[in-house]
Amino acid sequence: MAAALEDFSRHLASELGRSEHTVRAYVGDVQTMMVHAARMGRTEPRGVDIAVLRSWLASLHTRGRARATLARRASAVRTFSAWAYRLGMLDTDVGAQLASLKAQRDLPDVLQPEDARTLLDAVADEAADGDPVALRDHAILETLYATGVRVGELVGLDLDHLDSGRRVLRVFGKGRRERSVPYGIPAERALQAWIERGRPELAAPAAGQALFVGVRGGRIGQRAVRTLVHARLRAVPDAPDLGPHGLRHSAATHVLEGGADLRAVQELLGHASLGTTQIYTHVSVDRLRKAYQQAHPRA
Template sequence: MFHEAKQQFVQYLQTEKNYSSLTIEHYIHDIDKFFLFLLKEGVDALEEVDEIHAKLFLMQLHQDKYSRASVSRKISSLRSFFSYLQREEKQRTNPMSYVLHPKKEGRLPHFFYENEMEQLFLVCDGEKPLDLRNKAILELLYATGIRVSECTSIHLQDLDLTMGTLLVKGKGRKERYVPFGDFARNAIKHYVEEGRPELVKRDGMTSLFINHRGEPLTARGIRYMLTNLMNKTTLTASIHPHMLRHTFATHLLNNGADLRTVQELLGHSHLSSTQLYTHVTKEHLRKTYNSFHPRA
């Protein structure tokens, strides 16, 4: 009973919602955890699930020391699952509608300052094929703010080096065009003309970024590459690809870009997602003021 309902929901996410495989994996993980909890509670039919079970599950998550973000994601996943069952008339009520999301921790996204970015660019100079590729990736991530999954899915035909634009295939199969400047254009051109041909090992390969085996570069490969670059600098912070997305947005806003433009460039569906970066820039202004104003 549980398995059949889950499989139908997964098909709905794939066909109607066009969610990525990674997003669907998160849904499956959250639903499976709830099913396991129900079985331990002696519940073997979805019709028996009520708000008491939902609240007990929430208590269990808190006891297991799950973060607020993880708890909130599980609530959202299960609320969507039961809403789908309601729509299909397989469930009369949504037990998760009685559960409130935990208050967000309010952590600000980490980003690099401009001088820190300069250090990263300096250490990836080199003329070997992988050096050219790494610099092109770093320049492009910083120039466009694209997600690492969007970076790994770029094909040669998505690039327009003359216009300095990139066709990005984002979440939910949404497409958008993003511009990039001369630094990224030159780095990509150098890589495509002199580095990439030495990495490609078979005809018909259209992926822009290639690993040393001649295969399309993965998100894990980009994370590994960035970590290696970071280790060559004097910086002490850790790095992950999303930090470059945060840096892109923060630097734009710090230099006067309007919020709606940044929203469009990032591919955010809702302005509220982009507004998070205004808090980052306000914090930056506050620290600058406290550091330099004589009566701060």
């Protein structure tokens, strides 16, 4: 079991190109299944069958695990099962017999456009004094809101991923899928100020070509970006407490409400499936009401 888990980890990272976070989560999920299988007397992968998987999920359910957690763990085990079957470790792809669990997804909070404006105007005022950290924070917030990129994609950006002439970012998303994401003039100005005046003050040799760097001079990490987003939003009256993912959702929602079609939002976010975008975005009641009033003959 341990050898299979180690090989599976390498498969996720090297062959599928999954992020470090995804590899850690999937390996952890499969490991809990293996521990459960061992308690049932199944000490090697070939002993894992559908009864083991159902018993494992049932035990998680009785311990109060959320439906979203169960769905993610089932997905991890299905990925492991398909891989192990292809390599001959399993006689059948037992994970394929496992019914898909649909996680109940509540629509997250988003910023109102005026809240986003307040947030960005406030940090822009601070950056006007030339403080390198304020310049960086301004560029990060403008980039997150302008492009809707994931925090992992943001911290992975290098200087040569920036095409300032066309105002386009070259982004590497999940599975190292590459996409081009446009950004507007405010983000362009913030990025230019950061690169010309802020980054030279903070960057150490360890930063390499990293677009955004931390206070110690190296490539900024995801935790630092989450911390700064939460901190900056706390200064906006009545704004929800959001992290970078909340800014991503806000960007997608505001683009959709501005008239973009769902396919355009899918491209912006880098979703492989349009169904994911349909879950991820929502149409405001105001927009729905306006569309109804314009289109329905008896509105």
